[in-house]
Amino acid sequence: MRLLGAIFRALWVVVVAAIPSLVLPSASQGAVEFALVIGAIIGMFTFFEYGSSTPGFVDFRHAPPYNRFRAFTIAMQVVTITLVCRAVELGLSDSVLVGWAQQGAQVLDFKYSPVSLAIDAILSDSRFSDTTAILLVYSITTSFIVGVGLTFLFALILWVFGWPRDRENFNLWANLPTFQPSDEGSIPKRLRRDAYFNIALGIVLIYALPLLPTYGFDWFTVDLFENNQVMVWAATLWVFMATSLIARASAMLKIARILQRAQG
Numbered sequence: 001m002r003l004l005g006a007i008f009r010a011l012w013v014v015v016v017a018a019i020p021s022l023v024l025p026s027a028s029q030g031a032v033e034f035a036l037v038i039g040a041i042i043g044m045f046t047f048f049e050y051g052s053s054t055p056g057f058v059d060f061r062h063a064p065p066y067n068r069f070r071a072f073t074i075a076m077q078v079v080t081i082t083l084v085c086r087a088v089e090l091g092l093s094d095s096v097l098v099g100w101a102q103q104g105a106q107v108l109d110f111k112y113s114p115v116s117l118a119i120d121a122i123l124s125d126s127r128f129s130d131t132t133a134i135l136l137v138y139s140i141t142t143s144f145i146v147g148v149g150l151t152f153l154f155a156l157i158l159w160v161f162g163w164p165r166d167r168e169n170f171n172l173w174a175n176l177p178t179f180q181p182s183d184e185g186s187i188p189k190r191l192r193r194d195a196y197f198n199i200a201l202g203i204v205l206i207y208a209l210p211l212l213p214t215y216g217f218d219w220f221t222v223d224l225f226e227n228n229q230v231m232v233w234a235a236t237l238w239v240f241m242a243t244s245l246i247a248r249a250s251a252m253l254k255i256a257r258i259l260q261r262a263q264g
Contacts, residue, residue: 006051009071010043016075017042020082020232025089031229059248060175063164066251069157070244073150077236080146084138085228088131101138104145115144118210118238132226139235147239155250163251167258176252188263191256195249202245209238 017039021032049056060066080097087095108115118140123133157163164170172179172187179194 002053003051006047006049009050010047012071012075013043013046014039016071016078019078020085020229023082024086024228024232026228031227035229056177059178060164060251062171063175063251066158066163066247069150069154070247073147073154073243074236074240076150077143077146077240078232081139081142081232081235084142085135085232088135088138089228097142098138101142105137105141108141108144114206115141117207121210129226132231135228135231136235139231140238143235143239147236147243151243151247154247158250158254163254170255172255176255188256188260191252191259195252195256198245198249198252202242202249205245206239206242209241 014036018032018035021027021035049058050061058067084095084097084101087093087098092098105115105119110116119137122136122140128136164175179191
């Protein structure tokens with residue numbers, strides 16, 4: 001059963017990785033092949049991680065639906081951004097998703113908004129074409145709404161419902177293989193400290209990553225974003241890297257609370 005689960009997860013990764021190249025009209029055959037190769041590499045890592053009986057690098061591997069929800073979140077980001085880009089490429093200005101992205105960009109256009117700051121930082125390069133600029137605005141907006149919205153929904157589900165389900169057999173080491181507390185009594189305190197660090201790092205990343213072009217990363221501007229497939233992944237990972245840390249922090253705080261109550 002574990003092997004079948006690992007195979008399914010690996011195939012899921014390959015499919016998600018290939019979606020932008022398969023759906024976008026501007027994608028070339030070479031782009032499709034490259035996406036499949038990258039997906040296969042990540043899929044192999046996923047297969048070996050979930051096919052192994054010992055902990056590796058993935059957190060909460062034995063505490064569903066934590067990783068299932070993260071996989072669903074990044075898949076929804078990729079699919080929605082890809083569909084918005086496809087509609088723009090095909091000139092479907094009356095598309096429901098395009099209208100939704102336009103409204104989202106207007107709502108999130110306020111001072112200190114991560115979306116507004118990201119758009120301003122990246123579009124400060126006047127060499128962008130009008131189409132690329134529009135796609136950037138829509139991609140960033142869509143990624144933020146979907147990623148942040150689903151992450152907060154996930155955090156709410158973790159706290160409202162009985163997660164993890166099998167608390168009596170919950171193994172902290174197996175579910176947090178990279179977590180190394182100094183002693184048993186300090187585990188809840190250390191979990192909370194790491195959780196707060198993850199939240200702070202997630203907030204920093206969502207503001208800092210779009211500033212990379214401003215600080216000398218010229219390759220991160222025109223040549224990168226003129227490729228719509230790469231743009232989809234850039235917008236997706238910008239939000240996903242930050243929200244993954246926040247989701248991890250929420251789970252760690254929940255475990256810390258459970259352990260604190262168990263210790264009396």
